[in-house]
Structure formats: C-alpha cells, structure tokens
Amino acid sequence: MEAKSLIQIITEEEFLQIVQEPSRLFFKVSGLFCEKVEGGKDISRKFYSSLIQETEYLESVLDEHGARENKTWSFFSEYVACMRNLSIAAFYIKHILDRYPYYSLGEAEENVKSFNESAYKALVFLNSSIKGLRAEVVKTGKINGLQISQDPFSMNEFSDIESNKRLPRTVLEDEVKGETERILDLCQKYRKVSKMISEIGLQKSDNLEDFRHIIPSKIDEKLVRMFKELVHSVQSEYDTYVKNTTIEQSHADLKNLRGYISMPLHLLEVVLWLCHFYERHEDDIRHGECKQQISKLVNKEALLGQIFNFGFHYSKYYLHEGDKLVKAILKGFVEIVRAEVPVPQPLGFHARPSTYLSLIARHHEGDLFMLIDDEKFNAKSVMSLLQAGGLLADKGYHNVT
Secondary structure, eight states: OOOOOSSOOOOHHHHHHHHHHHHHHHHHHHHHHHHHHHTTOOOOHHHHHHHHHHHHHHHHHHHHTTGGGSHHHHHHHHHHHHHHHHHHHHHHHHHHHHHGGGSOOOOOHHHHHHHHHHHHHHHHHHHHHHHHHHHHHHHHHHHTTOOOOOOOOOGGGSOSOOOOOOOOOOOOOBOOTTHHHHHHHHHHHHHHHHHHHHHTOOOOOSOGGGGTTTTTTTOOHHHHHHHHHHHHHHHHHHHHHTTTBHHHHHOHHHHHHHHHHHHHHHHHHHHHHHHHHHHHHOTTTSOSHHHHHHHHHSOHHHHHHIIIIIIIHHHHHHHHHHHHHHHHHHHHHOOOOOOOEEOOTTTOSOHHHHHHHHHHHHHSSSOOEEEETTEEEETTOHHHHHHHHHHHHHHTOSEEO
16 A cells, blocks of 8 residues: 655645634734834833734744745745744843843943943834834735735734832742852852853954854854853752842842843843844845845844844843952852862972962962961962972971961
C-alpha cells in the first residue's frame, strides 16, 4: 500500500478563506494603533500587548500553513513578523518608562532627562516603523484578496492611563538562611556580567555607519540573549533570597540594587528583539526582494542607532552604575579574615607564585595583605610580594599569614 502524506496541500483560494477571520482583529487593532500614532497620542502597555497578541496569533496561523514558503503570501508573512518584533521591543521601552520612577536609581536630573528623551525617540522610531509595515500588510493583503474592514474600533477597549497607584506595604519581612552568602554570590554574578558587557568595547557613535558590520561579527542575538539570561538570573536570585527580607530593609543600597538589575534586563530585551529583527529581516544579513523592501520601510542606520546608541549603551551604563553600588554593598559585608599558608618550596615567593597571587588578589575588590611579623605587604603588587619573599627567605619562615 502506498504511503500517503499527512500534509494536505490546499489552494491559495482555500487559504484566503482560512486567514480571513484570524486577520480581522489584527487589522482593527493595528489600524487603531496607526490612528493613535498619527494623532500623537501615547500608546499604553496594554495597547502594545494587544497588538503583540494579534500579530502573534496571525503569524502562527500563517506559519502553520506554510505562508512564508508561498510566493503569494511570503511578503505578507514577513511584514506581520516584523510588526511583531518591533511591537515587542516597543512594549519593553514603554514598560521601562512606566516603571522608571519606582526603580529608586537616585540619578541626577540631567541623566533622567537624557534617558527619557532617548527612550521616547526610540519609541517614535519604532511606532513609525510599525505604522509603515502595517501599510504594506494592508497593501499586500488586498492584492491577495483579503477583505479588510474599515469599521471603527472602540477606543474604550484600551486604557490610555497606566496605574501608578500602589497598595500599602503590609507584608512582613522574611528571614532567609544563609542570606549573607546569597548576597555575596549575587553581587559577584552582577559584577561578572557587567564586566563581560564592558569588555565588548562598544561605544556610542554619531556615525551610524560604524555599526554596519558589528552585527553579527561582534555581537548577535545569541550573545545578547546570553547577557539577558545572566542578568535575569541575578534578578531571580534577588527576588527569591533578598526581596522583602530583614537584611534588605536594613541596607538601603540593597533595595536600590533591584532597579539597577531591572533597567539593564529590560534594555537587553529591547536589544535582543531589535538584533533579532536586524538579523532576520534586514538585507545586510539576508538578501532578497522582501528584505530590500523592509529596509526601505525600517531605516537600517536608524535601527542600528537604536540598538547601540540607546539599548546597548544604556544597558552598559546602568550595569556600570549598578557595579558601583555592588562595590559598596560588598564592603558592608566584608569580614577581616586571617589565614596561615605555607611558603612555596623550594624557591619561596619568586616571580611566578607572586604574579599568580597578585592576579587573584586584583580580581577581587577587597584588600589582601601578607603579614610578616610587624610588616604588611600588599598582595596586589608583585613587587611588594617579591620584597616579602626576600624577607621570608632571610628569616627562614616556612609559613606566612
């Protein structure tokens, strides 16, 4: 008996009937979005969330039926996917702006103003790009035979006012076992990801052409996702072991640290989705007629500017500022400990062991000293350790503190 394929091939006319209903609410929500953008009205998180939901649903229907692999529907599918990517990035920026006052960052007014201006400029760019992509979705949909309703959509479906009201704080602080060790571990993880992002060496630039070859050669979606997951791990650990504990209430810097975790986390979410968009849909990476059209709708230089001059720059900035806070936190938990260790045999503290010890000492923020009788030697300095090595040899000591 001949095996039959489980996949049924349908005609484009049959698919048109299938996609008509899933696209109906998408066109209404996205149409109202465009009206609000044209009218200069603010887009709430609730509205972005609804737009994301409708684009995701329509995209899933298109993908389930292989629309990207069909010449008639491939452009339509790509435009919908692009709208989804940019809508998610816009949602995170709006979320940051709404939550910013609660992060207790203690920034100078000038820095607050600069960040807000940059964030709103990013939103204007994304909203304009989504609007342009939606026009192409409508155009392509009509060519393919979709019936696009022009009926007005109720503005009352979406709240334009985000709630800035909070319930009174009535939860009692918890006691967590081993909380000091948890905090030290959390701080070290934070410092690690801050250092990793700083070492990439990317700086802001007014010449957007400088960014053209950075993706994917120096940074890509995969790397950004790793950074985001590392920061998310720190946030998760904080919420599990530090948030609403007695030790958090007794250390102001700890309470402020939560904001310096959330800011880079959500900014990296923005970078992630914009990198995903650039790698998947821009013609610098993937060539093709559709990619060229998308490049006309979403300016690639402006997109790169938002990735690096806004998203990545501020991710790095807030991690750097948070790192300063972490240093202060660590100093508050440092205990002075003495340990007796053997002197390396047979040559003592010559160049090699002294270098290794100094590298370890410099890796950590705390002070480390070698004590020989009444003299103290800085373990972060190779020269100081070599001097200590000579003194140890003269005295014939086999152990040192």
